[in-house]
Amino acid sequence: MTPPAPSAAVEVRGLIRSFGAVRAVDGLDLRIQPATVLALLGPNGAGKTTTVEVCEGFQRPDAGVVRVLGLDPIADGAALRPRIGVMPQGGGAYPGVRAAEMLGLVAVCAARPLDVGWLLDVLGLTGVARVPYKRLSGGQQQRLALACALVGRPEVVFLDEPTAGMDPQARRLVWDIIRGLCADGVSVLFTTHLMEEAEALADQVVIIDHGRVVARGSPAELTSAGTERQLRFGARPGLELGPLCTALPEGCRASEPRPGGYLVEGLIDPQVMATVTAWCAQQGVFAEDLRVSRRSLEDVFLELTGRELRP
Amino acid sequence: MTNFPPGTFAPAPGQGRLSRMLLTQARTEFVLTLRNGEQVLLTLLIPLGMLVGLTMLNVVPVPSPRVNNITPRILALAVMSTAFTGQAIALGFDRRYGVLKRLAATALPRWSLVVGRMLAVLGVVLVRLVVLGAVALLLGWHPEPAGVAPAALLILAGTAAFGALGVLLGGTLRAEVVLAVANTVWLVLVVAGGIVLSVHALPGPFAAIVTALPSGALAEGLNTTLVTSVTPWDTLGVLLAWAAGAAVLAARTLRLS
Numbered sequence: 001m002t003p004p005a006p007s008a009a010v011e012v013r014g015l016i017r018s019f020g021a022v023r024a025v026d027g028l029d030l031r032i033q034p035a036t037v038l039a040l041l042g043p044n045g046a047g048k049t050t051t052v053e054v055c056e057g058f059q060r061p062d063a064g065v066v067r068v069l070g071l072d073p074i075a076d077g078a079a080l081r082p083r084i085g086v087m088p089q090g091g092g093a094y095p096g097v098r099a100a101e102m103l104g105l106v107a108v109c110a111a112r113p114l115d116v117g118w119l120l121d122v123l124g125l126t127g128v129a130r131v132p133y134k135r136l137s138g139g140q141q142q143r144l145a146l147a148c149a150l151v152g153r154p155e156v157v158f159l160d161e162p163t164a165g166m167d168p169q170a171r172r173l174v175w176d177i178i179r180g181l182c183a184d185g186v187s188v189l190f191t192t193h194l195m196e197e198a199e200a201l202a203d204q205v206v207i208i209d210h211g212r213v214v215a216r217g218s219p220a221e222l223t224s225a226g227t228e229r230q231l232r233f234g235a236r237p238g239l240e241l242g243p244l245c246t247a248l249p250e251g252c253r254a255s256e257p258r259p260g261g262y263l264v265e266g267l268i269d270p271q272v273m274a275t276v277t278a279w280c281a282q283q284g285v286f287a288e289d290l291r292v293s294r295r296s297l298e299d300v301f302l303e304l305t306g307r308e309l310r311p
Numbered sequence: 312m313t314n315f316p317p318g319t320f321a322p323a324p325g326q327g328r329l330s331r332m333l334l335t336q337a338r339t340e341f342v343l344t345l346r347n348g349e350q351v352l353l354t355l356l357i358p359l360g361m362l363v364g365l366t367m368l369n370v371v372p373v374p375s376p377r378v379n380n381i382t383p384r385i386l387a388l389a390v391m392s393t394a395f396t397g398q399a400i401a402l403g404f405d406r407r408y409g410v411l412k413r414l415a416a417t418a419l420p421r422w423s424l425v426v427g428r429m430l431a432v433l434g435v436v437l438v439r440l441v442v443l444g445a446v447a448l449l450l451g452w453h454p455e456p457a458g459v460a461p462a463a464l465l466i467l468a469g470t471a472a473f474g475a476l477g478v479l480l481g482g483t484l485r486a487e488v489v490l491a492v493a494n495t496v497w498l499v500l501v502v503a504g505g506i507v508l509s510v511h512a513l514p515g516p517f518a519a520i521v522t523a524l525p526s527g528a529l530a531e532g533l534n535t536t537l538v539t540s541v542t543p544w545d546t547l548g549v550l551l552a553w554a555a556g557a558a559v560l561a562a563r564t565l566r567l568s
Contacts, residue, residue: 056416058412058416082324082325082326082417082418083322084324084416086416088409088412088413088416090409091409091413092408092409092412093408093410094339094340094343094405094410095408096346096347097343097410101342104335105335105336105339108327108332109326109332109417109418109419110324110325110326110418111323111324111325111326112325113327114320133408134408145413148413152324152417153320153321153322153323154322154324155322155324176313176315177315179313180314180319180320183313183315184317184321185321185322186320186322
């Protein structure tokens, strides 16, 4: 295989990782450009955590190439670990350790760590700095885990479900931090179940299921892909749709699903919009509540991964 | 876009100083053990109670003066409780709480996960021995001066053997299973492993087995050394063999989570 281009912060090609008979990751490709954010989406058991743990050097790939900052996470682990920040799923600390002690310990492992007191303050943990880890709330444990991932001033950050169990305020704070990281040149890979989160933060969204990529692209690309876009408007009921259907381009259909509510389905481009408004002018009606609906990322996700519950 | 001033998170990666990492990890685990109530009960209060009780009450046949013959066995008990039982349980739950993975993801070298633990265990053992030794002296304990240095060697080897066995147990099984097994083994070794009862009080073939156990070796070794100042070096050999064997196995089987 050709060596991966060193410019990528994270490069994964043809990754396969099995547990017994189950292929958790089945031929996965990923590429994260420096100073960008990638969101890894997928139902439970899709292979998100396995993918992240392979990148972190915790699991050995059965096949494929994995490079983080051009380094092999296992063979070059000692050289790589000081350069990456890791937030494992569910955090990680001694049950009895105080929040400040734990962050202090992780900070000592870095050459030029962020100020521990400042970081606790930013993450709203100053008030619980002396509280043992097992007595922190789930959200506080998550924030401490995030602090541990950031304190060493890493170049690449892996966050496995960083906002799980957090209240909306804490979630906004985490979003703000991820944007700050990206603005300062840090590359971020995070996993999430929240479509809103992926749409808000990610330059690139990768949706995986059964260990395979089922869709990838920017949030805008993913939600505008396909022909399921719809144009809706309201007008006087019972308008003559024949001339509109004739005027619309191939593949577009117009209908009146309920009296006074009109729907145009197909690839809605500016030309279609002009055709619709011209027809309205001909009919002497004013189109009310005219709107083009895009699919949400959640629609895309459910469409690709199905609606049945996962174990 | 973000409320953080530019440069707040500018990358500046690097590995911390090795000695500082290792000592901070060891100090953290040392302090956590001293703070843990169950650990204090297991590794200090129970040995302390047995020291006072067995010295004052004639429940077990022991040569006179009782305190001289009981103290070395209690020191062995403290080493076993701290390095094996307490440490294995702590490791089991630390793994459950993801701390090994957390630390393994930092610049801390992998070997220091275990070496830092052993330093912490050694520190706790020293604290326990100082307290128990002081109480024994108050009860009239007179250790043979010539036996003190060899006893220190035996204690080091015993800590290594029990520590490695603790990592072997605590580093492979689920936390609840570790808890059950570690406590059961502790109880069995206290009663029948040469800790409370001298191997000489046991029937022949059984005595041979117990002498080869780390509990029997440490208790007999310390007892003979501190009572007669003659060091049975074979017990040091037994402890070192257990330490080496368990360490090799533990290094292969240790799981982070």
